[in-house]
Amino acid sequence: MASEKQRSLLLESTSRFPIPPGVRFSYGTAGFRSDGLILGSTVFRAGVLAALRSIKTGHAIGLMITASHNPIFDNGVKIADPDGGMLTQKWEPFADALANAPDPQHLLDLVVQFAEEENIPLCGTQSAEVLLGRDTRPTGESLLETAKQGINAIIGAVAVDMGILTTPQLHWIVRSRNKGTKASEFDYYAQLSKSFRCLIDLIPENIVKSEVDPKVLVDGANGVGGEKLEELKKMLKGLDIEVRNSGKKGGVLNDGVGADYVQKEKVAPSSFGSIDMGLRCASLDGDADRLVYFHVLSASDNSIDLIDGDKILSLFAVFIKEQLSILNRNENDDVFNSLPARLGIVQTAYANGASTDYLKQMGLEVVFTPTGVKYLHKKAAEYDIGIYFEANGHGTIIFSEEFLSLLHARSDELSVSMAGSERHKAAVRLLAVSQLINQAVGDALSGLLLVEAVLSYMGWSIVRWSQLYADLPSRQLKVKVADRNAVVTANAETEVVQPVGLQKLIDTETAKYPRGRCFIRPSGTEDIVRVYAEASTQEAADRLANSVMQLVYQFLDFTNSHV
Numbered sequence: 001m002a003s004e005k006q007r008s009l010l011l012e013s014t015s016r017f018p019i020p021p022g023v024r025f026s027y028g029t030a031g032f033r034s035d036g037l038i039l040g041s042t043v044f045r046a047g048v049l050a051a052l053r054s055i056k057t058g059h060a061i062g063l064m065i066t067a068s069h070n071p072i073f074d075n076g077v078k079i080a081d082p083d084g085g086m087l088t089q090k091w092e093p094f095a096d097a098l099a100n101a102p103d104p105q106h107l108l109d110l111v112v113q114f115a116e117e118e119n120i121p122l123c124g125t126q127s128a129e130v131l132l133g134r135d136t137r138p139t140g141e142s143l144l145e146t147a148k149q150g151i152n153a154i155i156g157a158v159a160v161d162m163g164i165l166t167t168p169q170l171h172w173i174v175r176s177r178n179k180g181t182k183a184s185e186f187d188y189y190a191q192l193s194k195s196f197r198c199l200i201d202l203i204p205e206n207i208v209k210s211e212v213d214p215k216v217l218v219d220g221a222n223g224v225g226g227e228k229l230e231e232l233k234k235m236l237k238g239l240d241i242e243v244r245n246s247g248k249k250g251g252v253l254n255d256g257v258g259a260d261y262v263q264k265e266k267v268a269p270s271s272f273g274s275i276d277m278g279l280r281c282a283s284l285d286g287d288a289d290r291l292v293y294f295h296v297l298s299a300s301d302n303s304i305d306l307i308d309g310d311k312i313l314s315l316f317a318v319f320i321k322e323q324l325s326i327l328n329r330n331e332n333d334d335v336f337n338s339l340p341a342r343l344g345i346v347q348t349a350y351a352n353g354a355s356t357d358y359l360k361q362m363g364l365e366v367v368f369t370p371t372g373v374k375y376l377h378k379k380a381a382e383y384d385i386g387i388y389f390e391a392n393g394h395g396t397i398i399f400s401e402e403f404l405s406l407l408h409a410r411s412d413e414l415s416v417s418m419a420g421s422e423r424h425k426a427a428v429r430l431l432a433v434s435q436l437i438n439q440a441v442g443d444a445l446s447g448l449l450l451v452e453a454v455l456s457y458m459g460w461s462i463v464r465w466s467q468l469y470a471d472l473p474s475r476q477l478k479v480k481v482a483d484r485n486a487v488v489t490a491n492a493e494t495e496v497v498q499p500v501g502l503q504k505l506i507d508t509e510t511a512k513y514p515r516g517r518c519f520i521r522p523s524g525t526e527d528i529v530r531v532y533a534e535a536s537t538q539e540a541a542d543r544l545a546n547s548v549m550q551l552v553y554q555f556l557d558f559t560n561s562h563v
């Protein structure tokens with residue numbers, strides 16, 4: 001039961017942040033997002049939710065103010081669960097209801113009812129801790145203050161302001177804090193730089209380094225990522241990083257820069273051009289949880305060869321598979337003890353078909369989930385080592401606790417029986433990867449360091465890496481319809497079940513094109529239906545996408561006029 005004091009505190013605090021008229025908020029794949037100026041009530045309520053989640057779980061919760069790759073005047077809020085992952089899907093309907101409660105009394109009723117259902121004590125003796133972070137957006141500072149007020153509206157909850165952070169940093173800090181390991185921003189840099197150094201120190205001596213350019217140029221999207229990379233750089237040895245678009249020279253966040261722009265437009269971001277031709281370049285998104293690589297192709301325009309999330313995933317998969325096979329190589333019958341690991345690759349339907357073929361040819365197990373990292377992460381967690389990436393560059397590698405403890409034990413054994421052997425080194429490398437790569441969420445900074453370490457290990461240039469396979473030409477279109485939710489899909493979003501009959505026509509259209517593949521789904525973050533098409537030539541991919549777009553118009557207009 002909620003105490004009287006709690007009830008009046010919640011009523012009084014909520015009344016300070018009335019909801020804007022005529023807007024409906026929905027906790028999508030990216031939390032709540034909207035124009036930053038109308039988000040006050042939503043962020044306040046997200047603070048209330050985070051405090052309740054902390055009481056429920058008995059652990060610290062994260063609250064991040066960011067709108068990732070959206071334009072600068074947008075903002076948003078998302079919650080990190082105790083393991084550093086996304087808020088449990090089970091609480092999303094409550095998040096929606098809370099954000100849209102029309103007045104303080106409705107909100108109080110919702111909170112009291114939910115607390116009863118979930119057994120959350122609100123009698124004033126409980127404690128809760130919420131760690132807050134924000135990116136560099138102009139509305140960030142005041143929204144963070146608003147979130148604090150939401151947290152403080154729950155008696156016993158404490159808000160800890162961690163200041164400006166990348167989204168993955170906040171998730172990492174939440175996870176580390178709850179695991180009882182070192183958890184400050186400095187500890188994050190220290191862990192990344194130490195494990196990176198370990199991987200570099202273990203590069204075989206016979207690697208031909210001449211092919212690899214020592215420098216990487218990084219587009220910071222004029223956001224928090226560039227700023228934090230400059231910090232990390234101070235602690236790194238053995239890597240030359242040049243950060244551009246760090247936001248210090250007046251560029252606008254995500255405006256003609258950043259991983260989303262580079263991946264969707266397939267062009268070089270601003271401040272990159274023909275003088276960088278052939279150099280290894282990377283791009284982060286606005287809150288640094290996405291990473292793509294590219295190299296500039298031409299001296300006359302800003303066309304690029306894009307190395308997207310699928311190719312980053314493939315590079316990591318090649319490396320991890322190789323280390324597992326070295327670790328399990330039978331060099332000496334007497335002491336051989338293998339450490340079998342289930343390695344799983346998780347993609348979405350947006351993964352380029354050529355990447356899936358390549359991964360399968362390597363003998364890897366590839367599975368698909370719907371779009372949205374919460375789905376990919378959950379699936380990847382079913383393996384000893386799960387590697388997941390969205391084509392847009394969000395992804396990571398996760399190691400099960402059980403496998404990690406076996407790996408630690410094996411590494412200790414090998415350090416005695418076979419110190420300095422390739423098998424021992426492989427075990428140490430895998431452990432270093434688990435420290436370097438963010439286990440909580442996709443993280444552009446840790447992903448960048450792992451790419452750099454693996455390329456050095458392989459002795460590969462960016463061109464060699466890009467040649468792992470050739471992407472199939474593809475086209476993505478956005479279709480504006482009256483009600484995008486009229487489209488219902490199944491089979492990891494590759495099949496339309498509603499409107500009935502549409503899938504059959506998509507299939508007929510797709511069958512006309514060699515290597516054709518096409519699917520549609522309603523976006524979870526924008527009010528549109530997305531069409532994705534792939535085929536053996538760009539012209540064919542474009543034509544397929546366009547004809548399916550026409551089908552969507554026909555069917556959805558038909559559906560809507562009969563509802």
Ligand SMILES: CC(=O)N[C@H]1[C@@H](OP(=O)(O)O)O[C@H](CO)[C@@H](O)[C@@H]1O
Pocket residue numbers: 029030068350371372373390392522523524525526530
């Ligand atoms: C095709 C595409 O890139 N979709 C993105 C986009 O989701 P949509 O539901 O497609 O709008 O934003 C999500 C959150 O950032 C991200 O997880 C996802 O991959």
Ligand SMILES: [Mg+2]
Pocket residue numbers: 068069285286287288289290
């Ligand atoms: Mg992002």
